[in-house]
Amino acid sequence: MQTFTLLNDHSQWQQIGSQLALFWSFEDINATWVLIGSLLLGMSASVIGAFAFLRRRSLLGDALAHAALPGVMMAFLLSGSRDAEIIFIGALASSLIGFWVIDWLPKNTKIKPDAALAITLSFFFALGLMLLSYIQSSELPNKSGLDKLLFGQAAAITAEDIHILVMVTSVILFAVILFFQKFRLITFNRLYAQTLGVPVKFYEMLLAVLIVLSVVVGLQLVGVVLMAAILLTPIAAARFWSHQLSTLLILAGLFGALSAALGSQISYIAPAMPTGPWIVVSLSMLFLMSFVFAPKHGLLKRYNDYRNLRRRVMQENVLRTLYKLLERNHFQQNDFTLAQITSLRSISSQQLQTTLKQLIQRHWVEEVQQHFYLTEAGLHKAIKLTRRHRLWESYLSQHADLSSEQVHHQAEKMEHILNKDQEEQIVAELMQHLADPHGKPIPQLPETATSGAKR
């Protein structure tokens, strides 16, 4: 066994370089086939895994892959050969049995779905390992290499394996394209599909068989233990980029293909390296990048949105406080100090100062010698907010029977969210009740009655 010491040796880098060159010159037929196989596998597994994920059965693939192991061993024991077809059929059979068990247990006993998954996974895997250790301690011919199924070994793959792989993955991809509409329907709205008369059971079975197929065919490349990741991680990463199913599938397929190719290449160059783990690591990197940087739902974007919202809420709160001060002084005085503002709203003085600076930038507030004024536009905005706040308060106290203390906190949030249509709706509901539960008047917008607001 080749020990894979760290690559500090110059000659080793050269060796890797030449191997890479060989790989990409497509002279080595086997290497090219492995590349094509892994691309196809990554694509089909992530596409079919997407449906499992969306139907909330993310770890089904994990259990099914583990469940394939005893079938492989039994097939070898019974036939005595390592033909790709025989192994494939054995794996398929025991994976399907595993699927049936996972389905049957929660329906007929009090075992919960997650436990059913774990039970099937570990029992079948133990059975597979027991048979494997039995085979290895026996005198059977050509028994070596069966253990490569556990973590996958791209270098140990045969042309025959690849042919089956290409065939099966093509069938899977073709089936997904053909039945795309039906799969989408039963994934997102099973009940509706039933009322339409779609044979839901049949398509669910078909999906399950496709999942089993892609798991079984990937064993050689990815291995039993980590098959779960190639079904699950690509779609989880893709979800940060889009909500459109077709886009999701294409993205997931792309991610899967990319990392499968990467992993198989690493393992092909350094034969001591198992393929599966490298595929999973590169997939996880893609996931992490999507999680953080995706433009629509990434962490950075959401953090940014959150910060903007906080800033807006803070600005609006200060505006409303200025309005309240104005109201207290019977609209006679329109210049207030920091101390006056903080007396009405609990806010740290530093935060208040930055917020006031932002407000001045937007020309809602002006500052003269430490005193702050509401401008015309600022007043307009403040009236709008106060109006929404008080409308919501009186709406709640009339229709939801909440005390005046409770309504204030609700309104404190709603004032930032309500839009014009909702505002009009509430006005219509409240008829002419123009005071909030605390007895303060609900101001009118200046366009309709400027003097009304300053009454």
Add this chain to the structure above:
Amino acid sequence: MNEMLNGFIDQWALDLWILATASLVAASCAMVGVFLILRRQALMGDAISHSVLLGIVLAYLISGTNSLWVMLIGAVIIGLITAWLAETLHKTSRLQTDASIGIVFTLFFSIGVILVSLYTGQIDLDQECVLYGEIAFVPFDTLIFGDLESGTDIGPRAFWMILLVFLIVTLGIWIGFERFKTVTFHPSLAISLGISLTFWHYFLMTLVSLTTVASFDAVGAILVVALLIIPAASAYLLAKSLKAMLWLAILYSQAAVWIGYGISYWLDSSIAASIGVSAGLLFVLTISALQMQKAVQQNDYKRKIQAGEL
């Protein structure tokens, strides 16, 4: 004659060590597994047992020794990180719980396997051992009390490790029994009583990590799941109370060890895998018995209804 007897006793002592280790492993796993099943966190057990590999490898690479405490601490840290990361991912990215668990543990396990392959010459671990464990070799890796030359051999390392963990687990469950019960069956009551759900969740995860790392030498990373989940699930089918479930799970696990040992002797197969298989067989047996009982009952009712007795 005397020599033969001595050889016989040696062989017998080896078997005894193996059986003692295996039954302690199985009992600890069964007890922890009961709570995993009841709290519907079976998959968390699966996840932690996988990622513990990374903990062991990292602890070994960083500290340079494979002493008992280093392994235990490494495993507990990585186990808690797994639990925490899966939960955080679930919360911040709105992924389903099982999906986030799956993403985290496959990554950790992969890194672990890659590290094992990279340092295969320097680490006393290989891919095989990760999968099967090496319970058959457990008796040869012994702890020596005192210095290396003159000290007394006090028995296998794995045995002492699992004994320690077994004691911790038993003590933990014994002391926290009432709390665990409330948290498991009545989380909302627990909150109103001021019991911290988070604390007990992570306490359970700590116990799971400890159990898996101690079982690692003996049965490998993945078969631990079989011992964690299957005996507890069998007990879940029969038990009517938490105490009964704990005892039944221990009983099932011990039966699995004995039957598994027999199977491995008969087939010359891996002991750990055979124990896992026999746990599964006992589960299948229990299910069949229950299904049969159900069928008989249904027939009975049917007859009674037809005869007009009900």
